[in-house]
Amino acid sequence: MELIKDLGEHELLRRLRKYCHPNLVGDDGAVFKVSEGMELVVSSDMLVENVHFSDRTTPPYMVGWRSVAANLSDLAAMGAYPLGITVALSLSPQTPWDWLESLYQGMKDCLDRFDTFIIGGDLTGGKVSAITEWRCAIAITALGEVKANQKILRNTAQTGDVIVTTGNHGLSRAGLEILLYPEKYQDLQENIKQKLILAHQKPQPRLDVIPRLHPYAPITGMDSSDGLADAIIQICQQSNKGARIYLDKIAPCAEILHITDDATALKWTLFGGEDFELVLCLSPEKAEKLIKGDRPLIKRIGEITEEKPIILIDNSNPDSEVLLDSNEIFNHF
Amino acid sequence: MELIKDLGEHELLRRLRKYCHPNLVGDDGAVFKVSEGMELVVSSDMLVENVHFSDRTTPPYMVGWRSVAANLSDLAAMGAYPLGITVALSLSPQTPWDWLESLYQGMKDCLDRFDTFIIGGDLTGGKVSAITEWRCAIAITALGEVKANQKILRNTAQTGDVIVTTGNHGLSRAGLEILLYPEKYQDLQENIKQKLILAHQKPQPRLDVIPRLHPYAPITGMDSSDGLADAIIQICQQSNKGARIYLDKIAPCAEILHITDDATALKWTLFGGEDFELVLCLSPEKAEKLIKGDRPLIKRIGEITEEKPIILIDNSNPDSEVLLDSNEIFNHF
Known part of the structure; x- marks a missing residue:
């Protein structure tokens, strides 16, 4: 050698x-x-x-x-x-x-x-x-x-902006789990296993989406390298805003639910990180056009609010309000 | 703490x-x-x-x-x-x-x-x-x-170009020696000690010289971060040339000779490195003007030759010819 x-x-x-x-x-x-x-x-x-x-x-x-x-x-x-x-x-x-x-x-x-x-x-x-x-x-x-006018910054989100994300979250974290405990997942369908492992090992930066954003500039946002939750929190903190996020819009992918329970799947989706998707904020009119042109890649997950907290909204349980907080994000699940 | x-x-x-x-x-x-x-x-x-x-x-x-x-x-x-x-x-x-x-x-x-x-x-x-x-x-x-026209590259030296350097070489290496063996140099004059240590610990990049080079562009060259000899060799190799270097023009500084013998002083001057001076090649006419305006900071040490070897010329001993070679530079002394 x-x-x-x-x-x-x-x-x-x-x-x-x-x-x-x-x-x-x-x-x-x-x-x-x-x-x-x-x-x-x-x-x-x-x-x-x-x-x-x-x-x-x-x-x-x-x-x-x-x-x-x-x-x-x-x-x-x-x-x-x-x-x-x-x-x-x-x-x-x-x-x-x-x-x-x-x-x-x-x-x-x-x-x-x-x-x-x-x-x-x-x-x-x-x-x-x-x-x-x-x-x-x-x-x-x-x-x-x-x-200059097409820069995507984190600190320019406006109250009422729609929050959208590209792609799916939690796949990289799920792939890591399979790599860490292969014996546990040896009976998993091969195509699911490969998809999740590939998401972890060969993630795709979202440069493909950038040209499609130009008509809607300026846009606020960042990537989800440290997790979907982190991206939402960073944007809200730096823009001095809050957000409402709909749990049904960030429901874990079927592939993730194949390998773990619902609570863990949601945790990976929010906090897994390394999916390298984009989390973007733009006016409702622009968001509608962007989503229309790029369905299903880009989807709406919530909106920016004037009030500071970031609230996870469960439509099936209207009384529940889960807060997303930078110091405690891991404690909510 | x-x-x-x-x-x-x-x-x-x-x-x-x-x-x-x-x-x-x-x-x-x-x-x-x-x-x-x-x-x-x-x-x-x-x-x-x-x-x-x-x-x-x-x-x-x-x-x-x-x-x-x-x-x-x-x-x-x-x-x-x-x-x-x-x-x-x-x-x-x-x-x-x-x-x-x-x-x-x-x-x-x-x-x-x-x-x-x-x-x-x-x-x-x-x-x-x-x-x-x-x-x-x-x-x-x-x-x-x-x-674009003021870029200093390594591979553009021409036969007949004069080789000049800024400042002095070997001081950083000498400062390192004092730091490595303080007991050996405890009786050294304080001002010499401080100058050498400072040369090692707080070297000055030669950005001050850059504006003065503009009238003479384009110039060939590089810095001497890996030693004066290395800079000469790199320039010659990449320009596909050789050089004649005059030993009396690269004579070690008095401060270095204060702390070591002649042979070691020359070795440090040629191979010490981390002095962060510039080694530059330009036509004789341009070199003359540059040196005239910047004496004693910039001095002539040799010239670029068509023939490949890099020869160290000892004027006091015209029969001696020492070759500088990238594979053997340390073996010549």
Whole structure:
């Protein structure tokens, strides 16, 4: 087995170059253009082994895919199109080359899907400066561009705005459960199992939705990387508003209900995280048009209120009111 | 003693916000403008405790200063002016708050010197997502802008170009030596000791020189973060040229000769690294004007040749020819 430490820096850089933008030269920095009239959006992330991913649940290809997806999702959450990413790595010298190759292949495949590239990093400086005796850490900075009036911010929600989400929530968390306890789910239908695992291992940032939002700008929102509940709470806090969310509109997917009880399924749907969907707020008229054009991908889940609390409304039980609170969100279920 | 883990994420972010750009809001990404007609320059770095710095030789304030200086130097090496940096951190929960505060103060003081800011990072996402049980890792991405025709690249050196450097080399390495073996240098003159230690702990990226280079664009070059010899070799390799370097023009500083023998002093001067000076190549006419206007900061050390080898020329011993080679640079001394 080839180990990183046996390859030497020069050979390592040579091998990794094919995963990067073809124009990437070994200079002190990468140079590129932001389109005229566009603003630059920058987002940084550090993923650490055994904290953000583990070999147990995530093969290196998937670690690469997910780390890129998370960063592209941050761009989508701002309404921005990707210009490229930079990658800085801290690796153990004992890391097998195969592991690193799979990591980069995963990054590249996710980038390819969205026509973007690795444009720089600690590799381009001519040194892999961060080889340590320790576990892997991956620092990614995503660069994107957006027209000023098409920026999606968190703090601009208005009373009466309709709250919509793309896609479904809780699937990634359900997939993780299957990966953590495979023996428990060995009799599960294969197509359900694969769908949930794929949701966890190869999430899709919602860049596909961005062009369809342009006619309705400006829109408030963010991604649901830390969970649907977190996104709603962040938007309300930063906009100094509250919200009413309809429980029947955020009912867990059938696939999730296949593998767990109702209460757990709702918990995963609200707090699971890493589904990388968008949670957006816009006026009722705009929301109606957007939903009409994008059914069933985009659906209405509630509305922004002037009063602060975020209330979960159960239509089948009109007397019940569950509050969503940032300090206690996990205590409600 | 306050530990990171006892502060909680919200309080930690609140405390760190004062070191960031005042307009920084907690959104998925930071948004800013690149000036019209300018290209974007991006450079990423990861610094890992006990690999790139250690508490033994570098207090946290200096770690912060040096990590920012290294990244701003990458921008200077491209001829670019800083727009800001992003910072992503991996910290042990056992990290004392005081340590983190000093780290950020060091980063901020270095940024202030060059009128720039922390504009984003893993902090802005509303989570310190990378707290681990392990040593500290700091990932910095520096963003800068440059006019297309003022870019400084490594691969454009021409035969006959004069090679110049800013400042002095080897001082940072000498400062490290004093920090590593303080007992050995306890009788050293205080002003020399302080100068060398400062060169190691608070290096100055050469952004001050960039505006003075504009009249002579385009210029070839890079910074000497990995050593003077490395910079010369990188430029020659990427430009497919060789060089003649005059040993008397790269003679070690008096301060270095105060603390070590001639051979070691020359070794530190050529290979020490982390002086963050610029090594530049330009036509003899342009070089003459640049040096004239900036003496003694900028000085001529050699010239680019068509023939590949990089020759160190000792005028006092015309028969000697020492070759500088990327695979053997350490073996020549």
